[in-house]
Amino acid sequence: MLNIGGYFGPPEGAVVGAVAAQILQVASMFPTVVESTILDARYSVNTNRESLWATSTSMQARTLGNKVMNLGITSQISGPCTDMLLYETVTITIADSVSGVAIEIGTRPTGCRYKNYASGLENKFFAEVLKSSAKHLKLSDANEIVKAILPKYEDKLKNPPKGKSFPECTDLRTLQPTREWLEIYEKVWRELEDLGLPRWK
Structure with missing residues (x-):
């Protein structure tokens, strides 16, 4: 993983670092899969504006004409x-999906802090979302959806909601989500459908 604000500096430097890391890994280790996720050191996420740009830009550069699979991580x-x-x-x-990621590792809520x-x-x-965006979205479509969703949380990155723990948002007898959590899930899916992302079924 590379960090915006780390050794490579700003987002542009992190992009160059991610591409260089892949070239070096391919030349020296002959891998099948390469991971060069870009996080923002300020938040330890790749969901803010700068890291989304850096991740998608570097992923597109790294997948173009490349024979290795790129791994993405959601944080x-x-x-x-x-x-x-x-x-x-x-x-x-969505950014990873339309930018050429071959394998995406699932979520890391709260940056794995709790x-x-x-x-x-x-x-x-x-x-x-991964399957639907890979099947249905072009880069331009994806960009519009990301631009619509990002303002819904961008101002909360410095003070994010902790949410609820597993026992608080899951019925421990059935291992099903609570009604509250399901309602949030349904609400967000409706918003995505309104923005043009078909629901995966």
Whole structure:
């Protein structure tokens, strides 16, 4: 992983670093899969404006004419049972999907800062968005959706909602999401459908 604000500096430097890392890995290790996720050091996420741009730009450059598969990672700062977690998931998942990622690793709610702050529903949502965007979106379509969703959470990145822990947003007997969490999930899917992303079924 590379960090905006780290050794390579601004987003543009991180893009160059990610591309260079892939060239070096391919030349020296002959891998089948390469991971060069770009996070923003300020938030430890790849869902803010700068890291979304850097990730999608570098991913497009790294997949063009390349024979290795690129791995993407979703890293969010908000917690389960919040619409912000799903919005963050949408932006990075769509950006990676249309930029050529071959394998995407599921969600990291709260940046993995808190024990038990993850649930199955955001991963289901992530998989649905990934498949639907890969099948239905062009780069221009994806850009419009990301531009519409990003303002819904961008101002909360410095003080994100922690959300609810696994036992608080999941029925522990059935392992199904709570009604509250399902309602948030349904609301966000309706918004995505209104923006032109068909629901994966």
